[in-house]
Amino acid sequence: MEVIIMGIIFGSIFGVFYLYFSTRNKERLALIEKGADASIFMKGKQHTAPIWKVLILNLALLLMGIGIGVFIATLLYNYTTLDDEAIYPATIFFMAGLGLFLGFNMTKNLDKE
Helix, strand or coil: CHHHHHHHHHHHHHHHHHHHHHHHHHHHHHHHHCCCCHHHHCHHHCCCCCHHHHHHHHHHHHHHHHHHHHHHHHHHHHHCCCCHHHHHHHHHHHHHHHHHHHHHHHHHHHHHC
């Protein structure tokens, strides 16, 4: 059963990448056949932030979100009568998601510069 599940997961990942690259290749060939300049394929790559800056920014904000989530969950558990089994995961996931959303917006600002 585990082999089937792993096969489905890897097959799905392969299918997504294959579909992405084959479609991109067909679109580029169609544009070249219509006479489009090949430099249009490189326009999006000139003004993007380096990937290491984006990864470090998002990882830092994710870890800060998790830390703040644990801190807020501890405060809520100690000063309210809420159940700790619900407070900790909810607060941690909420703050981690908030950190990733903030990282997404900050990454958009990096791309504009």
